[in-house]
Amino acid sequence: MNTEILEQIGLSKNEIKIYxxxxELEQSTATPIVKKSGIPNSKVYPTIDKLIRRGLVSYVIKNNVKYFQASDPKxxxxxxxxxxxLIAQQKGEIEKLIPEIERKRKLAKEKQEATIYESIDGVKAAFNNILNTIPQGQEYYVFTLGEELGREDLRRFFRDYHKKRIEKKIKVNLIANEKIREIFSKYHKYKGMIIRYSKQNLPTGIFIYEDCVMTVVWQGEPTAFVIKSKNNADRYRDFFKEIWKTAKP
Structure with missing residues (x-):
């Protein structure tokens, strides 16, 4: 008899043999089962217990001796x-877990990438990447630089950069420190830019766009650090919006 189907429904080879x-034996103690099945005595009792729990074997006690018998094949x-x-119940439990599993999977899947751009040409490439990353007509957020914005080379740099930004119709919301209002209002007002000023001691040189946060340092050799992480960018964006509420035009 082909008993493969019984294995497919979850019975072990030993369970099938004993069943x-x-x-054949109809009713038997353990010893004849050991002899006829060829299964060691140490494994017979645990296997019979499994069959009893499955409802495929029952027993009667005669003179304080257990006699086992196979249940109706039906x-x-x-x-x-x-x-x-049981499968239907487990399926229901799994379906309840799936949203949480998907959430964890999404978090685990998200990679945090860090890129460093060095030298003035490297920083220019980082700024160009902002314009290449943001879809046309969208916006990004900036905690601007400090007094170094008065430098002529930086004024030239940002004139060229904002020309490209305006061509792509990308908007920028920018928060500057109240201390540099005069410099900023004189040299750094461009189309599509909304500026607000805050007296708070805020981070500077921070650019928040899409899933990225870029930090720019101009002192010494210009360097830009870009971290790509949705969670990180969302936190910075939320922080910016909170400061924006109290900053003054």
């Missing part, structure tokens, strides 16, 4: 029915 052995259908019920 068919009991069908109980195999009941065994399958019970498995179906």
């Amino acid at each position: 068919f052995t009991l069908l 109980n195999l259908i009941e065994f399958l029915n019970n498995k179906e019920k």
